Amino acid sequence: MALQNDSVSAREILAYLGRAGDNEYNEGVDDEDDVNANAMDDVMIEIDRRSRSCVGGYPFELDLKGTVLRHDRGDASERAVVYRYLLLSTRLNMTTDKVQANIDGTALLEEISAAVLRCYLGYDRARSVVFGTATGGTFREKVNALCEALGEGGCFEALDPGPVNANDDRLDAAAWIPFSDMRRGKLIIFCQCKTGSSWKEHTTQLQPDAFIKRWMKHRTFLVLPVRAFCVSESTCPNHWGGLVSYAGLLFDRLRLVDFLDRIEPDLLERIRTWNAAAATVAAKAIN
Known part of the structure; x- marks a missing residue:
């Protein structure tokens, strides 16, 4: 989402996850919003881990409050270009869309x-x-x-x-x-x-x-x-x-x-x- 829109907030991620959950069979789940909200801290921790592991090649950045992820579209460094490729080649169907x-x-x-x-x-x-x-x-x-x-x-x-x-x-x-x-x-x-x-x-x-x-x-x-x-x-x-x-x-x-x-x-x-x-x-x- 941040790759396409340049930024995405924690609230937007939760809203997107909620819409995805509404389209799935969820009988027996008490409150999927609670499940999604509980996962947000782990998501933000993972984003920080990825940033530190890519030695400057991670083309996203969390704001100071850690609630908004921004995509640095202007980052044309070699590592950032390759990171975007690796992200896209994970998210796309690489059988039909390769x-x-x-x-x-x-x-x-x-x-x-x-x-x-x-x-x-x-x-x-x-x-x-x-x-x-x-x-x-x-x-x-x-x-x-x-x-x-x-x-x-x-x-x-x-x-x-x-x-x-x-x-x-x-x-x-x-x-x-x-x-x-x-x-x-x-x-x-x-x-x-x-x-x-x-x-x-x-x-x-x-x-x-x-x-x-x-x-x-x-x-x-x-x-x-x-x-x-x-x-x-x-x-x-x-x-x-x-x-x-x-x-x-x-x-x-x-x-x-x-x-x-x-x-x-x-x-x-x-x-x-x-x-x-x-x-x-x-x-x-x-x-």
Whole structure:
């Protein structure tokens, strides 16, 4: 609501929640207004947590009384632009509405994740690539290119003789820190990405050791890659430990913004374009 209207008050949030509740089956609920009001303190605390976690990239601000959330529409910083994208790609139906202005919003997350992973590994000596739908080529070609870039795995060679139907087999991005000696055995991250809010059941799908065994000639790496999971949603702190236990190195919306130290201008411009179109769709959904 603040994204569309530049600001939203606690009273307006309660009114909106009340209207949403009136449209739902609520027999047996004594007073939904009381439930919504009791949740407001938690909402404001969460807003403060997000602001502190995004190192200046949170494009919203609470007033001094903590009752009005304002959207800084003029904040065009890289982190703020990406935060808006991550917010919109959580709120929209990313099955039916992922393509905006002829740009696939799910593919943008793969590119953002690759950029963030490289920053997380120190950037200058680190490397990263997109492996998922955001990059072209056949699955065989992508595996061969990844093996060459990593200096690991040999080349593409399927474990089974049957037809290969995989597009990315859950691997969306990879990042690593190469050594000057070019020998095998290095820190590598294999990452899966998910927009939307229905991602928790997918946290164990990417298994780096199984991916290598199924698709690479050498069948294993000297040092197995670390598994990572990047999501556009801001995760609930109360369930963080359990989620990380399954997902591995988890980058939610706040962590992605936190480590977005650098981003290519072309990618940033495509994110801006997608955001502008997606915001119109989101506004219609709210109204």
